[in-house]
Amino acid sequence: MTSLITGVAASLSIATSEYLSTKSEGEGAKNPLRAAVYTGFAYALTVLLLIFPYLILANAYACLGLTMLDALLVIFLFTYYISVARDLPFGRRFLKMALISLGVAGLIFAMIGEKFPQLEVRTTKGKLKLPDDYKGRWFILFSHPADFTPVCTTEFVAFQKRYEEFQKLQCDLIGLSIDKVFTHLKWEEWIKENIGVEIQFPIIADNTGEISARLGMRHKQARGTQTVRAVFIVDPQGIIRAILYYPMELGRNMDEILRMVKRLQIADKGYAIPANWPNNEIIGDHVIVPPASTVDTIKKRREQEKAGEIECLDWWLCHKK
Numbered sequence: 001m002t003s004l005i006t007g008v009a010a011s012l013s014i015a016t017s018e019y020l021s022t023k024s025e026g027e028g029a030k031n032p033l034r035a036a037v038y039t040g041f042a043y044a045l046t047v048l049l050l051i052f053p054y055l056i057l058a059n060a061y062a063c064l065g066l067t068m069l070d071a072l073l074v075i076f077l078f079t080y081y082i083s084v085a086r087d088l089p090f091g092r093r094f095l096k097m098a099l100i101s102l103g104v105a106g107l108i109f110a111m112i113g114e115k116f117p118q119l120e121v122r123t124t125k126g127k128l129k130l131p132d133d134y135k136g137r138w139f140i141l142f143s144h145p146a147d148f149t150p151v152c153t154t155e156f157v158a159f160q161k162r163y164e165e166f167q168k169l170q171c172d173l174i175g176l177s178i179d180k181v182f183t184h185l186k187w188e189e190w191i192k193e194n195i196g197v198e199i200q201f202p203i204i205a206d207n208t209g210e211i212s213a214r215l216g217m218r219h220k221q222a223r224g225t226q227t228v229r230a231v232f233i234v235d236p237q238g239i240i241r242a243i244l245y246y247p248m249e250l251g252r253n254m255d256e257i258l259r260m261v262k263r264l265q266i267a268d269k270g271y272a273i274p275a276n277w278p279n280n281e282i283i284g285d286h287v288i289v290p291p292a293s294t295v296d297t298i299k300k301r302r303e304q305e306k307a308g309e310i311e312c313l314d315w316w317l318c319h320k321k
Contacts (some may be wrong), residue, residue, distance in 0.1 A: 110214075110215055110216065110232070110240055110243075111240065111243070112240055112241065112242060112243055113239065113240065114239070114240055115131075115238055115239060115240075116130060116131040116232070116234050116238050116239070116240050117130075117214065117215070118130070118131075118132070119211060119214075121204045121205075121206075121211060122181060122204070122205045123174070123181070123184075123202035123203055123204050123205065124181060124184045124185055124188065124202050124203045124205075125202035126202075128174075128202065128204075130174075131234055131238035132238075134172060134234070134236075134238075135236065135238065136236045137170050137171065137172055137236055138169065138170055138171035138172070138233070138234065138235055138236060138261060138265075139171060139172040139173070139174055139234050140166070140171060140172070140173050140174065140231060140232065140233055140234070140257065140261070141174045141176060141204075141215075141231075141232040141234065142155075142159070142173070142174070142175060142176065142229070142230065142231045142232070142252070143175075143176045143177060143212060143215075143217045143227040143228070143229065143230045144156075144175065144176070144177050144227070144229060145177065145178075145226040145227055145228070145229070145248050146177055146178065146179060146226060147177060147179045147183050147184060147186075147187040148183075148187055148190070151248075151249070151250075151251045152177075153187075153191065153195075154251055155229075155251050155252055155254075156175065156191065156199060157191065157195055157197050158251075158252075158254045159173055159175075159201070159254055160197050160198070160199050160200065160201070161197070161254075162254050162255075162258055163200055163201065165258055166258065166261070169258075169261050169262060169265065170236075171261050172201065173201035174201060174202055174203075174204060175201060175202070175203040175204065176203065176204040176206055176211065176212065176217075176227070177203070177204075177205075177206065177227065178206050178207055178209055178212065178226060178227065179205065179207060180205050180207045181205040183205075184203040184205060188203070212227045215230070215232065216230070217230040219245070221247055221248055226248070228245055228246065228247060228248055229245070229246035229247070229248065229250070229251075229252055230243070230244070230245055230246075231243065231244040231245075231246075231252065231257060233257070233260060233261060233264065235264070235268075241264050242260055242264065244257070259277075263277060266287060270290065271287035271288060271289065271290070272287065272288040272290065273287060273288070274286075274287070274288055274319075282313075283311075283319040285321070286311070286319035286320055286321055287319060287320065287321075288317070288318070288319050289301070289310055289318040289319060289320055291315075291316045291317070291318075292315050292316060298315045301315045301318050302315060304318075305318065
């Protein structure tokens, strides 16, 4: 519903701005000042009514998994309505609305706490539907700039070396780059023959760059359609729990990514995880009990501390093994 409202707001705002632009063209010869006012309102509406809803709602087409076809359909219907109602040229308006709407939608990416967008992808293990094919399991989607590159090769070997540890956590690995499937397969073959490591997880072929653009993996540093080193950690309900970005020249710390999955699973039991856990400088390998938020809970925490169930530096900072 939010996507529909956002799409409607976007389409109506551009259609209105287009109408005002047309009015300004008609007034140009007769009244230049009025034409300038119409043009100003047209641009203002585009900014306020198109960009603002996307940024505030943070539910543009790319975020909620609305397909490109769905987005174009919404834009088409409202363009057609405005064009007929105002007797405006249809083709030019539709093209402009589509480009602006989808361009702005591309500025908003998936975020922590949101549902991972619905994607159908081609991989070295065949076609996959994300996140549906991993329902009930955790998965990590990570991008790399390109196959047959030094840093990426070390990363893939490092991920594979920890493959069994991820599997014990009910967590699957999925790689992604802009290369085609046959390039991925040849790279896997090279790694096995020259390094002695067989890559067991699928690698997505994003040779069109559509998936990486949709997920916000293409930053200013990246060249062309290449990606930075992005990591998405997704839980069994398909919710994005963590996002990491590394620059192209810096390889990822796989042990930290493994630690994050372990700690997120512990956090789901109602605890918070301190810095550098399990080697925190204050509470060691303990986890943090949620801070008391009522007077009764403060009393309860103190009773738990006296009973030896938890340890506290104060009622708002309690921890346990």
